[in-house]
Amino acid sequence: MKQVVVHPERCVGCMQCMPACAAAHSRSKTLFGAVMEKPLPRPRVHVGVGLYGEGFPNRCRHCDPAPCQMACLPGAIYHSPETGTVLINPDRCINCASCAMACPFGVIRYHQDYMAAPGKTVAVKCDNCVGRQADGLIPACVEACMARALTFEESDKALKRKTDEMARRVSLGAEDRAPVESPGFNLLNAFKRAQLAVEERTY
Amino acid sequence: MRSVIIGNGVAGINAAEAVRSLDSEAEITIIAGESFPPYCRPMISMALEGTVSHDALAIRPPSFYDKLRIRALIGERAESIDLAKRAVITGGGTVVPFDKLLIATGADPRAARGERADLKNIFPMRTETHVKGMLDALKEVKHALVLGGGLVGFKAAHGLLARGIPVTMLIRSGYPLSMQVDRPAGEMILKELQARGLEVHVGVEVERFEGNGAVSGALLSDGSHRECQLVVVGKGVYPAVSFLPPEIEVDLGIVVDERLQTRVDGVYAAGDVAESFDVARQTRWVNAIWPVAAEQGRVAGMNMAGRPVSYRGSLSRNVIRIFGLDVMTAGLVNPPDEREYEVVSRIDPARKTYRKIVFRGDIPVGMVLVNDIEQGGVIMNMIHSRAALMGPRDRLLDRSFNVKQLML
């Protein structure tokens, strides 16, 4: 079963996954249409800034067992095993925010949504684009990410890649293929960290 | 293996499900004091408010017991436990033998004090039956009286105010929810409710209720008089332990270890009746709230089924939306000793946001968030797992922070 895998070291903070996600969860399914809709569609992935000014795409981990599911008072949150997705039923949701209190990653938001009853504020979070997947598409955030910080693959495959990368790094005489990195991005981040270190100094 | 569970609140239900998921052969019996299908107790105040229908309170269908092959003794209460015979005897005389026993009897509301507290339409707010009674009386109610500013009294007041009924609330501290919030947040909450028609009196009790059959007024200890056609009593709960034999140690609640087992082998306790280790306070405590009962029930059930699982400890926590304010709290909000604890906070009275985090060393042990609560769970989980914060503390005071700022 394919899952969205996050590679935080690749995130350049461009936030393109966010409008792509919002557009994918709109009625019109296009960016231009989405911005005209009421209620305004909102992203379910949240790119924030890390400690060193780097970007990080914060999305639902679809935990199993899911703390939000266990905390949900009316039982609106449920697990779909076929896609490994934790979903919220907007009709059962009572907007009590117990799920926000339970979620260790802070990925749940509360707003109106065209899938919920009109005028009703409900809990909203990533749904793994199960609608798109059913149509043979990949999750919108993955499609938008040009830096390949979000990939859609079997988690085994992703883990194997990581293992191979590590192996190449630590072993001598390994295959010549260098791990995929960006010296330019590393350089930029090195400057940002150096800048931060200066800020922390007291004079 | 015969698993007997006393109580069909969320602790009992989760325990039953946990046992069944690990042991398909176990004989599970639930002694269910309430006849209504298993329901969400925190939601009853929303039924009072009218935002949720009574039927929506149920969190399991009536077929729940059959589906999981649970023998349910509906409407029965446990009267005593015979430890020698390892059996529970119900009020109806049924003897229920057990190999493993879970006491999840919850807590009972304290009754109102004052003369004539037996008049009609004076309710505690603990069960769906209580709320049904309130809803039946509602059309005659022009003014309500709420005793107590804790979670129950507060939610009742909020629900009634949302229905447009003016409320007089009698509280002991200067602001409501004094066990959950600190003074700045408490005062913001008080102001919000007062703007919606709440009248608050501090340090005043009811001397005498008045009425003909049903309550129509109350004489207060400061000499004043209040007309009221509905009284809600939120003066706290006490664990339902009266029927227990002395071998089962009871302190603030039934004393349990990290497997949720009592002093007696094979006898467990979970939920509002249990006293376990409080992670924030770092001492034994009873946190009689829904998520604690839910998690304890599940852990107790796993242990009963033979899977040794440690309970990480309880943590008081609460989230509530009150008209224009959202409040989320967890852990030790009012540190007892300023020297050992460090408080970081930021208030913006004009924007109505307030955030306070209590640290002990590098570990957060308590938090209060007024508005901008969406990411409160991140801090709450840090408190619950006792994760030390390595980065700058004031990041946590921002309305929104990326979890990557906390990565250690």
Next chain:
Amino acid sequence: MAMDEKRFAAQTITEDGQLLLAKAERDQVETVWERHKAQQPHCGFCEMGLSCRICVMGPCRIDPFGEGPQRGVCGADADIIVARNLGRMIAAGAASHSDHGRDLVEVLLEVGEGKASGYKISDPAKLRSVAAEYGVASDGKPDLEIARELAYAMQEDYGTRKRGVQLLARAPKKRRELWEKIGVTPRGIDRETSEMMHRTHMGVDNDWVSLLLHSARNALSDGWGGSLIASEVSDILFGTPKPAQTSANIGVLKEDEVNIIVHGHNPIVSETILRATQSPEMQNLAREKGAKGINIVGVCCTGNELLMRHGIPMAGNHLTTELTLVTGAVEMMVVDYQCIMPSLGDVASCYHTKMISTSDKAHFPGMEHREFTALNAAEMGAQVVREAVENYPLRNPDKVYIPGKPITFMGGFSVEAIVEALGGSPDPLLDAIKAGKIRGAAGIVGCNNPKIKQDLGHTVLARRLIENDILVVDTGCAAVANAKAGLKSAGALEMAGPGLKEVCGALGIPPVLHFGSCVDNVRILILASALANALNVDISDLPIAGSAPEWYSEKAVAIGVYFVASGVYTVLGPTPPVTGSLNMVKMLTEGLNDVVGATFAVEPDPEKAALLIRRHIEGKRKALGLPSLTV
């Protein structure tokens, strides 16, 4: 709250800034720092220069990790995209400075034609000497005629007719020959900017080195063209700066006077306002309204212009501009163009402050527009000042907060002033350098940037350099930062190393010399040229360096490039958007040495930047055969 004070100390080293940030929070005024935080994380594609919006086949981005797209739709790779983006930044920066110069030349022309209202020739000697450089003979001619002819000649520099802008002649011969050899001699000021826009259009210049060379040329058309003209014409019209005592920081605002702040760049407006405030009629009106007088102060470069020529105090630099309004004590802020945040109108609306825009080129939300021209300047200035005075009674005393006392210091160092202070020739300075009492000189220039704690970069660098006997000259926001930090005041010599202390003490000058506004960066080039010519070497042989520790603007990119292209090693604090092309990075930090004899370095830590500069200076000393140290 203790937490909050620490929070503001994280944003600025200045005490007045911290206190005003606290007030801004109380008054619920949004500042540049909050907006900066809300923008985080910045898009890495853009930070690396890897995003391109030049055509609508795109917009495109290049994946720095090698897996996503590696070329734009047109086929441009990372090197080309980075080079094009850099080129356009320089074009914008050069255009800004040069347009500022153009406006001054137009005023000079109007003065020459007798039509300008309220402007005159203040330094006729300079008029004549600059005219001579342009081949305009002076003998027997009245000043106004010379002014006319000079203006026409300068306007020619802006066009397509020439092979090189006139004032290049001031650069050492070796430098000019180098520029000719590599093909970067700037031919016309507008021409180079226009050609840059052409080259960076899709499908024109697709060689990153070629683009970089034209970038150098475009920048030089600013440094030896537009900015130089701006600085010289300002001296002609308003006077060549002389050292004088002045003061800085928010304490220059007065509780009992009408406060007017001038913001922007061109002294065409600020000088007019200054004169209007001095009129007896306005002074009387102020007293009628209950004020003791009219207090005009500056922020940013136009403030620097008034400071250099008239000792007018400075209320703050770039990041302080919003905070000046937060004092609640400002009756009016008059702006022209460049570096003026569009948020100022919002901030002003929380107080009684009137915001006035003056240039058709620069309209802003929340500001009333009063178009200033050379012809109406005097009346417009008077009208505007009257409105400011009439606004005084509307000040709300409960909202007023002017923290702290101003710092007094010495400013006003034009090249002419320095040479005069040295006794008429640069020789004493050269002797001090040769002897090693002064190791060399460094220019600290540029802006503020919320990415860097305000003024931290400038002041730490300046301190380290003067501690090590390096004379510092500064301009722009950096100059204000160092002034506020006391580096130009009476006690500053104590912070300097023994050699610098001795020399500056003898000359009666501070160890950090306030050189003026950002167009006055050319004064640094002039001084460098004078020293190079005296020693018969090229600028790149001198023991000097430049630094922009907190830069933000496109103008700064142009300045940095014209410095390096003129042979001055320049250390930058914030990282420019070029890391997407390691070829470009290598060229800017190493390769340029072989091309122009100088390079850039990027170093966010001012302590390390100081070491880089010191090492560079000692290396140049050694190469010149002067006693040198190993750093």
